[in-house]
Amino acid sequence: MDPARLLIIDDDAKLCRLLSDYLGPLGYDVAAASTGPEGLERARQEVFAAIILDVMLPGMNGLDVLRELRRESQVPVLMLTALGDEPDRIVGLEMGADDYLPKNFSTRELLARLRAVLRRSAATASLKEPARCAPIAVGGLWVDVEARTAALDEIPLTLTPVEFDLLVALARAAGRVRTREQLLLEAADRDFESFDRAIDVHISSLRRKLGDDARAPRFIETVRGAGYRLRKPGSETGA
Numbered sequence: 001m002d003p004a005r006l007l008i009i010d011d012d013a014k015l016c017r018l019l020s021d022y023l024g025p026l027g028y029d030v031a032a033a034s035t036g037p038e039g040l041e042r043a044r045q046e047v048f049a050a051i052i053l054d055v056m057l058p059g060m061n062g063l064d065v066l067r068e069l070r071r072e073s074q075v076p077v078l079m080l081t082a083l084g085d086e087p088d089r090i091v092g093l094e095m096g097a098d099d100y101l102p103k104n105f106s107t108r109e110l111l112a113r114l115r116a117v118l119r120r121s122a123a124t125a126s127l128k129e130p131a132r133c134a135p136i137a138v139g140g141l142w143v144d145v146e147a148r149t150a151a152l153d154e155i156p157l158t159l160t161p162v163e164f165d166l167l168v169a170l171a172r173a174a175g176r177v178r179t180r181e182q183l184l185l186e187a188a189d190r191d192f193e194s195f196d197r198a199i200d201v202h203i204s205s206l207r208r209k210l211g212d213d214a215r216a217p218r219f220i221e222t223v224r225g226a227g228y229r230l231r232k233p234g235s236e237t238g239a
Helices: 013-026 036-045 062-070 086-094 107-125 161-172 180-188 198-210
Strands: 004-009 028-033 050-054 077-081 099-102 136-138 141-144 149-152 177-179 220-223 227-230
Touching: 004 013, 004 036, 013 028, 013 107, 028 036, 036 050, 036 062, 050 062, 050 107, 062 077, 062 086, 077 086, 077 107, 086 099, 086 198, 099 107, 107 161, 136 161, 141 161, 161 180, 161 198, 161 227, 177 180, 180 198, 180 227, 198 220
Parallel strands: 004 028, 004 050, 050 077, 077 099
Antiparallel strands: 136 141, 141 149, 177 227, 220 227
16 A cells, blocks of 8 residues: 655645654655645645644735645645634634644544544545435535535535544534534544543634534534533424
């Protein structure tokens, strides 16, 4: 099997060498770009299994790179942010980043997060076998789990891998509450601390794509102190 190609977009040459030396023996082919424009161009011209993207970059910041990239690609993106820069993390997740890490990460944590986003990406691309699971229909929402496609009132939805997995987890349990921890484990493939806001950001983005209003939801309602629930048609709001 060919090694998975990764692109690191970061102007810290020492960090790029460290990651290349660490990930290379583990079966990854690592390329690097030191500016935002250079990284975006390489991401457009070459095929990568995932991109590790720093927020602070010369020429073009990482959020702008991500915005442009998401116009034409769903390649997994792992964002690197300065410690404590929660606004950057939230904006990055809303724009379609698959995960984030603070810049003081350990190499073991990076590897775990990287493997998780690659597994989700592989699941998205794995459409070779005939569908075995019946599509899920909830009101005007249609979710084909095997084809990893979703539509609302027959209009296709463009979802990130995490958003799609969240929708599947909620749709399979329609009418029942799923806690944040359950959703994170089912959709994000990792165990976040209970106070981590990543799940709320992904839910907010999913709601926006569904045209949902959190105050009067048609689909996803917040159950205070518990989690989230996908409403069944005709059910009463119980947030």
